[in-house]
Amino acid sequence: MSATSYTIVNLPDQRTATIPKRNYLNNEDGLLSWLFTGDHKRIAILYLISITFFFFIGGAFAGLIRLELLTPQPDLVASDTYNKFFSMHGIVMIFLFLVPSVPATLGNFLIPIMIGAKDLAFPKVNLLSWYLYWIGGLFTMAALVLGGVDTGWTFTTPLSTHYLNTHVVTAATGVFIIGFSSIFTGLNFIVTLHRMRAPGMTWFRLPLFCWSNYAASILMVLGTPVLAITLVLVALERLVGIGVFDPTKGGDPLLFQHLFWFYSHPAVYIMILPGMGVISEVISTFSRKRVFGYTAVAFSSVAIALFGFFVWAHHMFIMGVSNYSALVFSLLTMLVAVPSAIKIFNWAFTLQKGSITFETPMLYAFGFLGLFTIGGMTGVFLGALGMDIHLTETYFIVAHFHFVMVGGMLMAFLAGIHFWWPKMTGRMYPESLSKLAAVTTFIGFNLTFLPQFILGYLGMPRRYHAYPPEFQVLNVLSTAGATVLGVGYMLPLLYLGWSLKYGAIAGNNPWQATGLEWQIQSPPLTENFIETPVVDHEAYDYEWLEHKTAQEVTTVG
Amino acid sequence: MHISPVLWQFLVKWLNASALFPREASTIAPYADALYFFLLLITVVGLTLVGILIFGFSIRYRKEKHPVAVQVEGSTLLEATWTIIPLALFLIVFVWGALLYFRIYNPPTNAMNIYVVGKQWMWKAEHAGGQHEINALHVPTGIPVQLTMISQDVFHSFSIPDFRVKREVIPGRYSTVWFQATTPGTYHIFCTQYCGTNHSAMIGEVTVLTPDDYAKWTQESTSGMSLAQNGERLFASMGCNACHSGSAAARGPNLAGVYGSKLQLTNGSQVLVNDAYLRDAILNPSQHITAGYAPIMPTYQGQISEDGLIDLVEYIKAMQTNYRVQQTLTTSTSNQAAPTTPGVVKP
Numbered sequence: 001m002s003a004t005s006y007t008i009v010n011l012p013d014q015r016t017a018t019i020p021k022r023n024y025l026n027n028e029d030g031l032l033s034w035l036f037t038g039d040h041k042r043i044a045i046l047y048l049i050s051i052t053f054f055f056f057i058g059g060a061f062a063g064l065i066r067l068e069l070l071t072p073q074p075d076l077v078a079s080d081t082y083n084k085f086f087s088m089h090g091i092v093m094i095f096l097f098l099v100p101s102v103p104a105t106l107g108n109f110l111i112p113i114m115i116g117a118k119d120l121a122f123p124k125v126n127l128l129s130w131y132l133y134w135i136g137g138l139f140t141m142a143a144l145v146l147g148g149v150d151t152g153w154t155f156t157t158p159l160s161t162h163y164l165n166t167h168v169v170t171a172a173t174g175v176f177i178i179g180f181s182s183i184f185t186g187l188n189f190i191v192t193l194h195r196m197r198a199p200g201m202t203w204f205r206l207p208l209f210c211w212s213n214y215a216a217s218i219l220m221v222l223g224t225p226v227l228a229i230t231l232v233l234v235a236l237e238r239l240v241g242i243g244v245f246d247p248t249k250g251g252d253p254l255l256f257q258h259l260f261w262f263y264s265h266p267a268v269y270i271m272i273l274p275g276m277g278v279i280s281e282v283i284s285t286f287s288r289k290r291v292f293g294y295t296a297v298a299f300s301s302v303a304i305a306l307f308g309f310f311v312w313a314h315h316m317f318i319m320g321v322s323n324y325s326a327l328v329f330s331l332l333t334m335l336v337a338v339p340s341a342i343k344i345f346n347w348a349f350t351l352q353k354g355s356i357t358f359e360t361p362m363l364y365a366f367g368f369l370g371l372f373t374i375g376g377m378t379g380v381f382l383g384a385l386g387m388d389i390h391l392t393e394t395y396f397i398v399a400h401f402h403f404v405m406v407g408g409m410l411m412a413f414l415a416g417i418h419f420w421w422p423k424m425t426g427r428m429y430p431e432s433l434s435k436l437a438a439v440t441t442f443i444g445f446n447l448t449f450l451p452q453f454i455l456g457y458l459g460m461p462r463r464y465h466a467y468p469p470e471f472q473v474l475n476v477l478s479t480a481g482a483t484v485l486g487v488g489y490m491l492p493l494l495y496l497g498w499s500l501k502y503g504a505i506a507g508n509n510p511w512q513a514t515g516l517e518w519q520i521q522s523p524p525l526t527e528n529f530i531e532t533p534v535v536d537h538e539a540y541d542y543e544w545l546e547h548k549t550a551q552e553v554t555t556v557g
Numbered sequence: 558m559h560i561s562p563v564l565w566q567f568l569v570k571w572l573n574a575s576a577l578f579p580r581e582a583s584t585i586a587p588y589a590d591a592l593y594f595f596l597l598l599i600t601v602v603g604l605t606l607v608g609i610l611i612f613g614f615s616i617r618y619r620k621e622k623h624p625v626a627v628q629v630e631g632s633t634l635l636e637a638t639w640t641i642i643p644l645a646l647f648l649i650v651f652v653w654g655a656l657l658y659f660r661i662y663n664p665p666t667n668a669m670n671i672y673v674v675g676k677q678w679m680w681k682a683e684h685a686g687g688q689h690e691i692n693a694l695h696v697p698t699g700i701p702v703q704l705t706m707i708s709q710d711v712f713h714s715f716s717i718p719d720f721r722v723k724r725e726v727i728p729g730r731y732s733t734v735w736f737q738a739t740t741p742g743t744y745h746i747f748c749t750q751y752c753g754t755n756h757s758a759m760i761g762e763v764t765v766l767t768p769d770d771y772a773k774w775t776q777e778s779t780s781g782m783s784l785a786q787n788g789e790r791l792f793a794s795m796g797c798n799a800c801h802s803g804s805a806a807a808r809g810p811n812l813a814g815v816y817g818s819k820l821q822l823t824n825g826s827q828v829l830v831n832d833a834y835l836r837d838a839i840l841n842p843s844q845h846i847t848a849g850y851a852p853i854m855p856t857y858q859g860q861i862s863e864d865g866l867i868d869l870v871e872y873i874k875a876m877q878t879n880y881r882v883q884q885t886l887t888t889s890t891s892n893q894a895a896p897t898t899p900g901v902v903k904p
Contacts, residue, residue, distance in 0.1 A: 287614075384650045
């Protein structure tokens with residue numbers, strides 16, 4: 001097939017007038033049919049509702065934090081309360097939102113369909129992981145309701161074990177349980193991707209979304225147990241005083257830092273990699289082009305996952321690790337930045353010679369590219385040893401982290417939700433409103449976090465409840481931005497909810513995308529495919545799609 | 558990076574006056590800022606490049622203008638380019654950052670030492686001359702100052718943004734940071750590691766004085782007892798001198814001149830005696846039995862504060878009576894001490 005042998009066919013309007021009579025949503029009725037479902041799509045919807053709930057809880061705490069920081073004085077709440085706010089914000093957002101967001105919702109929904117399977121390898125384990133998520137979530141909420149926890153999301157010892165009277169063990173138990181939910185999801189994805197691909201779906205025909213989730217799953221399965229061990233040690237230290245981290249008993253507080261960051265640095269990639277997968281799908285679809293350098297993008301995901309395990313000590317450059325080990329970890333950190341740079345340029349060059357349209361998911365994806373570039377480059381500031389000394393533990397870190405996680409991950413998540421919303425629900429959302437939301441989010445985000453880079457270089461420490469008055473102007477700007485950002489997040493909640501009932505019928509393939517998920521009805525059948533598909537083309541083969549559509553038109557006509 | 562000195566001076570002056578940039582008040586600060594500007598530059602260039610690519614392609618290849626996409630597989634040359642160029646840039650940043658790190662964390666040998674104890678929620682500074690300050694630190698310009706820091710409870714982190722230095726203050730372990738202040742004035746000291754309820758109130762102020770003013774301040778604020786003198790009193794009151802008497806018949810090794818020497822232990826290993834070792838030998842004596850002595854020293858864990866430990870260590874450091882003579886006199890008791898010149902061999 002040569003590149004120019006097809007012209008755009010005038011396709012008939014694919015949007016059928018009604019939602020298909022039988023689909024996964026109405027296949028069985030009643031709450032119990034949802035609570036005991038083994039259908040990966042229904043579990044994905046359960047997750048989507050759950051993480052949205054927790055996202056707005058975490059967001060509410062973020063709002064309270066920004067509100068307190070409007071003035072330099074500690075005037076809205078007491079120090080302890082403020083500390084509980086940022087601890088809850090961190091714990092909820094990281095463990096209950098960012099880690100499960102894309103894998104547990106979009107990944108759960110899409111991976112089996114993308115590879116031509118009827119479900120994940122272990123449907124019941126999949127449901128179990130959702131229950132574990134909620135049990136962990138309830139423990140975390142219990143810690144909040146009982147009076148909160150003020151360790152920060154890092155549970156740093158000896159603060160968490162000897163010097164706090166809050167509900168540390170309850171919150172840690174919550175995170176421990178959520179960790180198993182994450183391990184099970186990862187395990188399920190790995191087995192599914194290895195064992196359940198349809199005939200012809202070779203590894204190098206996999207959509208990049210599958211590759212990036214695969215890489216993230218490796219991290220989940222190998223990294224999360226270390227977090228679990230660390231939290232058990234914290235709980236034992238707190239309850240019976242075993243002394244692993246306590247210097248007065250011969251323990252080593254730095255050991256905690258090593259163990260914790262051995263999970264928590266790879267965890268950053270658990271959070272961002274699936275988002276990168278979404279961006280690959282979206283950019284390819286709306287520029288109607290195969291992702292530039294497919295293999296490089298696929299392997300860079302795996303490279304990030306593997307390198308990601310060897311950079312944890314860059315969180316400890318100022319903690320008295322030896323100068324020479326600091327050198328090694330700085331070098332490795334620089335190396336792990338390279339695959340991310342590769343991806344950015346591959347995405348940009350996917351646009352080249354494309355036929356680009358600017359639907360909402362694409363706007364979010366562009367937002368991702370800009371913000372993730374800033375987030376990634378500021379990561380290089382922190383990986384550079386001498387620079388890290390001045391910048392670490394300040395608002396520079398806060399800004400960097402939010403650029404990667406919120407600017408990157410959340411933008412990708414929103415891109416993905418908008419992109420696959422027609423497939424998941426069978427309905428379209430209002431286009432102009434969704435574009436407005438994307439733009440609002442982008443502006444609000446920059447207004448919130450750009451001032452924090454400057455605050456950081458000025459030296460304002462993070463987790464400060466009150467601060468010297470010279471930092472106020474920038475903090476006011478940041479809080480104003482957070483307000484705009486909040487509006488940007490509320491909008492999708494409203495119009496996506498509205499679209500469930502009133503949205504236009506989407507049809508099977510509203511974006512004319514190539515993935516297998518777009519070749520089946522929207523919303524899909526419970527069993528996804530009536531017959532197991534045979535895959536005879538590469539991922540993102542738009543010529544194949546046009547050929548196929550042309551044939552269908554001929555057949556129907 | 559070459560930049561005209563006049564322009565640089567102008568830039569620094571302007572930046573120092575700007576509310577968007579911290580003051581440059583130590584010898585390190587200009588070095589840190591140079592790297593910062595380099596990083597800022599490559600970030601802006603990178604971001605502009607990505608922006609140009611995205612906007613350029615979006616305009617050039619939008620659907621109205623370019624209705625049929627041309628499928629391209631990839632390009633090894635292009636991909637190699639954007640692998641190698643970022644890699645090269647990041648390696649430059651790595652080397653530059655590493656050089657700065659060594660500059661910031663390797664103190665000059667002539668640095669003057671001040672102890673800092675971090676505790677919830679205050680900084681306590683102790684000068685060798687016996688001056689004590691809380692949430693304040695007085696230092697002279699033009700002299701390298703090394704801080705030897707320890708935490709009495711949780712992790713804290715000692716940060717002076719206008720000096721561009723910071724170091725974690727760790728429970729149970731000495732950590733050090735050094736700087737040489739250049740401009741008299743007062744600057745913030747922040748605790749940057751979250752340490753509980755009043756974390757954000759753990760703010761101090763470093764006052765930089767000219768050497769003359771500093772000498773005046775030292776005279777006026779002394780308590781009359783140096784740290785070593787406090788340590789001597791503590792040494793006697795805790796009964797240390799009963800065993801560490803320095804005589805041949807003593808049950809404990811002679812401590813004179815031990816600081817900076819290499820000590821042979823019963824378990825066969827050799828250790829360099831520094832602040833950290835002395836502190837640990839007082840708290841966990843059973844783990845550090847000097848060769849030739851019985852493991853009879855009790856632990857002083859929980860009986861002595863970090864401040865007290867600092868006084869004791871300072872006292873032991875100051876015991877520089879004629880080391881070689883002592884060694885000859887007490888060969889049977891401190892026989893394994895390696896011959897070194899005390900006070901010169903430092904960690």
